[in-house]
Amino acid sequence: METKEAEVMDQETAEEEEIDLAPVHEILDNFPSKSRRYMIPMLQKIQGVYRYLPDKAVRLLMEALEVTRAEVYGVISFYPQLLTTEPGKYIIKLCFGTACFVKGANIIEDKIHEHYHIRPGGTDETKLFTLQTASCLGNCGAAPMALIGDDTHGTIDPEATLELLGAYKLEDESEEQAEETTSE
Numbered sequence: 001m002e003t004k005e006a007e008v009m010d011q012e013t014a015e016e017e018e019i020d021l022a023p024v025h026e027i028l029d030n031f032p033s034k035s036r037r038y039m040i041p042m043l044q045k046i047q048g049v050y051r052y053l054p055d056k057a058v059r060l061l062m063e064a065l066e067v068t069r070a071e072v073y074g075v076i077s078f079y080p081q082l083l084t085t086e087p088g089k090y091i092i093k094l095c096f097g098t099a100c101f102v103k104g105a106n107i108i109e110d111k112i113h114e115h116y117h118i119r120p121g122g123t124d125e126t127k128l129f130t131l132q133t134a135s136c137l138g139n140c141g142a143a144p145m146a147l148i149g150d151d152t153h154g155t156i157d158p159e160a161t162l163e164l165l166g167a168y169k170l171e172d173e174s175e176e177q178a179e180e181t182t183s184e
């Protein structure tokens with residue numbers, strides 16, 4: 001698994017492209033004060049705009065809250081749901097809570113790795129899937145559970161998971177084809 005620090009460095013090199021920082025200013029201005037106690041909700045809102053936390057946006061937050069880089073990245077690395085690199089189109093949250101784990105969540109993880117070469121925290125090379133683990137998703141009766149994008153899937157097994165992911169892949173391909181046809 002790539003560490004968040006390494007991800008940040010990758011991202012800094014990749015992130016020479018311009019991003020529109022206006023939404024970050026708007027988010028920061030909409031909090032009652034520039035207090036560090038709002039750091040997490042601010043980060044969540046910034047991620048809501050970009051799907052991850054671009055370093056340039058994080059730097060603005062650091063200046064506004066007068067916090068160091070170590071402080072803010074310390075917080076980011078503590079919360080796996082805060083992302084320092086752009087995730088794939090679909091985030092797979094594989095439940096690693098006790099019920100799901102005893103029913104083989106780790107075997108599902110291995111299967112995903114075998115086919116998509118990703119471990120938790122990673123994104124496949126086509127940028128379609130990002131794999132994360134989650135603690136109990138709240139439906140242990142249907143263990144093992146996973147969220148794929150906004151969809152919940154229960155009583156999955158390694159083969160069923162691959163079939164599901166294959167269906168998302170197909171859907172993505174047909175969306176791309178439809179876009180190409182409309183732009184022609």
Ligand code: FES
Nearest residue numbers: 095097100136137
């Ligand atoms: S442990 Fe996975 S849903 Fe509860």
